[in-house]
Amino acid sequence: MIRTRCEVLSNRRTGAYHSLTLVAPDIADRAKPGQFVQIAVPEGRETLLRRPFSIHQASRRGGWAGTLEIVLDARGRGTAWLAEARTHDVLDVIGPLGRGFSYAADLGSCLLVGGGYGGAPLFFLAEELRARNKLVGMILGARDHERVFKPIEGKRLADTMVITTEDGTMGERGRVTDVLDATLARTGAQVVYACGPNAMLRAVAERCAVRGIPCQVAVEELMACGLGVCWTCAVPVVGRDGRGWWNMRACVEGPVFNGSRIWWDRWLGERPAEPASSAPEPERIHRPEAAEVRP
Numbered sequence: 001m002i003r004t005r006c007e008v009l010s011n012r013r014t015g016a017y018h019s020l021t022l023v024a025p026d027i028a029d030r031a032k033p034g035q036f037v038q039i040a041v042p043e044g045r046e047t048l049l050r051r052p053f054s055i056h057q058a059s060r061r062g063g064w065a066g067t068l069e070i071v072l073d074a075r076g077r078g079t080a081w082l083a084e085a086r087t088h089d090v091l092d093v094i095g096p097l098g099r100g101f102s103y104a105a106d107l108g109s110c111l112l113v114g115g116g117y118g119g120a121p122l123f124f125l126a127e128e129l130r131a132r133n134k135l136v137g138m139i140l141g142a143r144d145h146e147r148v149f150k151p152i153e154g155k156r157l158a159d160t161m162v163i164t165t166e167d168g169t170m171g172e173r174g175r176v177t178d179v180l181d182a183t184l185a186r187t188g189a190q191v192v193y194a195c196g197p198n199a200m201l202r203a204v205a206e207r208c209a210v211r212g213i214p215c216q217v218a219v220e221e222l223m224a225c226g227l228g229v230c231w232t233c234a235v236p237v238v239g240r241d242g243r244g245w246w247n248m249r250a251c252v253e254g255p256v257f258n259g260s261r262i263w264w265d266r267w268l269g270e271r272p273a274e275p276a277s278s279a280p281e282p283e284r285i286h287r288p289e290a291a292e293v294r295p
Contacts, residue, residue, distance in 0.1 A: 025066030031058035033125035034100030038226040040092035041078030056120040071120040109135040111189035115196025137187040145170035205259025215259035221250040228252035236263040
């Protein structure tokens with residue numbers, strides 16, 4: 001983890017979103033797909049708070065060497081402020097943070113599923129997988145065509161690409177889950193990687209569980225510190241045997257988790273009967289095994 005002051009190299013519109021490229025060689029050298037950075041943004045007249053942003057790209061060589069790219073949707077005070085960033089502005093950045101995606105050496109085919117700008121970190125992952133000669137399928141979905149994230153670049157990266165929009169203005173009408181089963185069958189994917197709204201992640205993870213396909217999800221959760229101290233980003237995780245549960249921190253043990261291990265009902269607000277046993281023994285509470293999905 002590195003705290004540094006990063007110069008803004010560019011700020012570009014990407015459909016409905018903003019892509020910021022930062023000069024951050026130390027972070028770029030260490031970043032892995034699925035990790036994130038925390039950027040200090042103003043939330044009041046005298047208040048600076050950090051907000052998490054997934055790493056869209058981290059360039060280590062070539063003309064963009066030493067740069068980091070993040071994507072944001074200007075919906076609040078902090079992100080609106082970042083959306084106005086200009087070239088040569090300087091940002092206070094901490095990263096790379098969290099646990100990213102994992103993949104086995106013998107992985108042959110995989111499917112990446114992104115919802116809205118949640119698809120941003122999957123491009124970094126796709127490049128890493130292609131560099132290792134893996135077959136990459138991709139599904140990108142959004143409400144409308146403006147919110148489908150970089151569809152042309154996605155087609156360049158993926159061996160198989162499917163686009164969905166809820167209003168039918170690009171690709172197939174519907175949601176990513178409407179085409180998931182057919183795409184899994186067509187690609188023969190051995191593992192699924194997903195990032196987007198949490199309700200979408202749940203639907204993808206549950207569909208994969210039925211088919212017996214491992215699924216890694218990069219969750220969206222509010223983070224106050226990003227360092228594992230405050231526990232505001234706790235995600236309830238169920239034991240491997242389905243008995244007992246405990247909390248894991250999205251900023252430390254996540255943001256990537258095994259989708260079949262998240263207790264979705266509890267996390268997303270519903271409160272069913274608790275798992276059959278009490279919480280596991282204390283030494284297991286913070287073990288970062290929830291992200292260890294092996295295809």
